Amino acid sequence: MHSLAALIRNPRRASPGGCRHMCAALLLLIAATIPLTPAAAQITAYAPGEGNPNNIQLPIDVIASVGGRCGFAVSGAPSGSFDQRNFDVTGFTHDFLFSLNCTGPARVGVVSSNGGLKTSGAVPAGYSAVAPYNVSLHLVSNTAAVADGTCAVATLIAGTGTCAAFLGPASSTQGLRISAPSTNQTGSYLRVVAAAYNQVTGPTLVAGEYADTLTITLSAAP
């Protein structure tokens, strides 16, 4: 394998088949990437002892960038389960901790599968099979910058939810934004909170097993 510059300086070093074919292919490749310009200048390079110049400088500027990396830290994605027996009597508060690993600004969005804790079955007027609760996000960064938001879980249904703070799925424009990088910082959490349910005010929560699933998505938000 020879470098392009070496081949240009000494085409005889080319592998069998000659430089002409290889160099021509390379040149065609390069030319294909260059916008055509109306005034083309022709330059000739000669083998040593047969004339000058013996090489041609062909500057190729290479520009690249590395996109901001954004994801949850290893083993730092929000996960797990929380169960509260008789939550209508006790209420509940629970934090799901997670760690961001974003080299730039990011957004976090949340979607609820049921819009509340839900049990199966139809219920008559005055009763409910869906229990409300609140969802809060707290995001920390490498700096003092933090981001906070709270929404009723009923507003976190994908597509129809109205939570302005962090309805998911997250994108570069949707979700709670943390403006500074957060690389493997601990302290971010998703908090679920419900006060003891007022069964007298109602509607009356029917007996049963209740469940909800929250999906938390993260996106770079440059």
Place this chain on the structure above:
Amino acid sequence: MNKVLLTALAAASALAIASPAAAQTATGVVNITGNVDSKCIVIAPGTPTGGNAFGGTVSLGNLAQANGTLESTATLESRFAAAGAANLEYRVVCTAASTKISVDADPITTAAASTTGYSNTVQYQANVAVLLANSTPTPLVNDSLAVAATETTYPDRLKASVNNIIVTASNFRSAAATDVMLAGAYTGKITIIVTPTA
């Protein structure tokens, strides 16, 4: 002559490979579960006494007519009803899908011992209308002469938006229509128990 012919189309060629920050997303999932036990909640308790969850007091006044015999049942029914919704209508809801309600009427009595031709007891019938979410069943009936309570399990929920347990009384009577009512303070009670089932 070996020569390499290069054609430079521009003095400075730029091969630009610039990739913008790729849209990256990551996802986590958390599950929240819980339960609600079967129970009943009193929303409109009436005017309970004695630590009861719901109930009321009915004052029937003087039970006897001028001739000493018991007032007519129509009169006593009217007096009973006059206690009004504040004492005789309640709203109870249960989280369970089915509800059992029992009614047990105890006679209205006084402590004085009775003898032939006299009475210290008024028997009657308690009627408890139950309003359900999807139906209106026949009222539960229990006579004060019956030892056991009357109970029914309804495969339905109690209607939530209104008072759904309504008590009336009828068929007030003494052992014999000619019995003279003994003087004294009389008391009786109707016990209603609401139980969540299933």
